[in-house]
Each structure stands twice: as structure tokens, then as C-alpha cells.
Amino acid sequence: MxxxxxxxxxxxxxxLARAPEKIAECNCSLCFSHSILWSYMSPRDVAIEGETRTYNRADRENPNSDLHFCxxxxxxxxxxxxxxxxERMGGEVDLMGVGLCARA
Ligand SMILES: [Zn+2]
Incomplete structure (x- = not known):
């Protein structure tokens, strides 16, 4: 489903290819400032449509993730x-986060 x-x-x-099994609350300052909960999924199980813009942490050199916004x-x-x-993980990371604060 x-x-x-x-x-x-x-x-x-x-x-998402399936309903989220777990909900994660990241405690980094960026996620905390967005008050957002995440479902961590394989990108292979997620289809996204629509234009997004991105931001990554300006306070980190070579940050881990791009945050996407409508x-x-x-x-x-x-x-x-x-x-x-x-690069740090030694290959393509099979992980992304989907925000669960958005409406269903
Ligand atoms: Zn929108």
C-alpha cells in the first residue's frame, strides 16, 4: 500500500512505496528549527513531483544533506x-528523509 x-x-x-514504519526526530539545529519529523526511506521507494528549491547548512563545510522546499x-x-x-560513506547512500509535517 x-x-x-x-x-x-x-x-x-x-x-512512498509503503507507509512509514518509523518516525525520526533529528536533533540537529537545522531540523530542530523546522520542527519537522522524518521518515527515512530508500530513494528507490520515493517518487517526488513538483519544483523544489534546496538549502544546505551554511555552517558546515561539505554538509550531509540538501533540504528541499516547495x-x-x-x-x-x-x-x-x-x-x-x-563520499564520506564510501559510496552512494541509499537513504533520504521524507518530511511528515506535510499534509497527506
Ligand atoms: Zn507548496
Whole structure:
């Protein structure tokens, strides 16, 4: 059974291959400032449609993830691994985070 979510305005939709099994509360300052909960998934199990903009931590050299926002309403929809994280992990990381604060 798939599971769908979207940003507030609906311009970005996220379809998961299955319902989230766990919910994670990251305690880094960036996630904390967004008050967002994550489902960590394989990118192979996630389909995203719609235009997003990205931000990564300006206070870190070569940060681990790009945070994606809806280009229209600004809701955080997901994060994706950066080349820096892949390099540190010795290969492509099979992990991304899908924001669960967005409406279903
Ligand atoms: Zn939106």
C-alpha cells in the first residue's frame, strides 16, 4: 500500500512505496528549527513531483544533506544525500528523509 503526502499548496507531491514504519526526530539545529519529523526511506521507494528549491547548512563545510522546499509555499518536503555524504560513506547512500509535517 502506497502512502502520499504533499506540501501545503499541493505543488510538490511525495509518494512512498509503503507507509512509514518509523518516525525520526533529528536533533540537529537545522531540523530542530523546522520542527519537522522524518521518515527515512530508500530513494528507490520515493517518487517526488513538483519544483523544489534546496538549502544546505551554511555552517558546515561539505554538509550531509540538501533540504528541499516547495518553490511556491516553502514547506519542507524532504532531504537528499549530498555528494559529500556519499563520499564520506564510501559510496552512494541509499537513504533520504521524507518530511511528515506535510499534509497527506
Ligand atoms: Zn507548496
Amino acid at each position: 502506497s502512502w502520499n503526502t504533499a506540501c501545503h499548496c499541493g505543488a510538490v507531491s511525495v509518494r 518553490a511556491t509555499c516553502g514547506c519542507t518536503t524532504h532531504w537528499s544525500a549530498t555528494a559529500g555524504l556519499n
